[in-house]
Amino acid sequence: MKNLYVVRHCKAEGQAPDAPLTAVGVEQADRLAEFLSDKSIDAIVSSPYERARRTIAPLAARIGVEIVPDERLAERVLTDRDSPDWYEKLSKTFDDLDLCYEGGESSNAAMSRAVSAIQDALSSGHSSIVAVSHGNLIALLLKHFDSGMGMKEWEALSNPDVFHLAFAGDKPKIQRIWAD
Numbered sequence: 001m002k003n004l005y006v007v008r009h010c011k012a013e014g015q016a017p018d019a020p021l022t023a024v025g026v027e028q029a030d031r032l033a034e035f036l037s038d039k040s041i042d043a044i045v046s047s048p049y050e051r052a053r054r055t056i057a058p059l060a061a062r063i064g065v066e067i068v069p070d071e072r073l074a075e076r077v078l079t080d081r082d083s084p085d086w087y088e089k090l091s092k093t094f095d096d097l098d099l100c101y102e103g104g105e106s107s108n109a110a111m112s113r114a115v116s117a118i119q120d121a122l123s124s125g126h127s128s129i130v131a132v133s134h135g136n137l138i139a140l141l142l143k144h145f146d147s148g149m150g151m152k153e154w155e156a157l158s159n160p161d162v163f164h165l166a167f168a169g170d171k172p173k174i175q176r177i178w179a180d
Helices: 023-036 050-063 086-095 107-122 135-145 151-155
Strands: 002-008 043-046 067-069 128-133 161-167 173-176
Touching: 002 023, 002 107, 002 135, 023 050, 023 161, 043 050, 043 107, 050 067, 050 128, 086 135, 086 151, 107 128, 107 135, 128 135, 135 151, 135 161
Parallel strands: 002 128, 043 067, 043 128
Antiparallel strands: 002 161, 161 173
């Protein structure tokens, strides 16, 4: 059996790729390292965004596992336009997975790249992997494995958040294991 721990980054100071963690986020990252330290983690892949790497850095240091950056785990771009109605637009993309706004990517495109990253991690020979990413992309990744995942579940995500996916075959058992 393979275990995948999908981690949403800790509280950050913004959405830019170089946005650092807040002071609270740094404390959360330390608690997250403690929480995951007994899970026999043997690989870590992460979005290249600063907040994602900083979220998992304490665990990596604690267990002596290198963080491997993967562009396919970067946050999904909804649109490259300033959109005061971004929330409504995002909601529509959970219903129409092929809907694509100007300068953005569809839910299907984002989901495909996230699934590709996870499939590569799972076929790497490691048995207990952490993948760190961002809320919208994580919701889409989980939707790939559980079609019931949608806008409501995305709204319920916390910073940080952790889902355990236990793979005994193609379809994992999914369990939210972080309670903050």
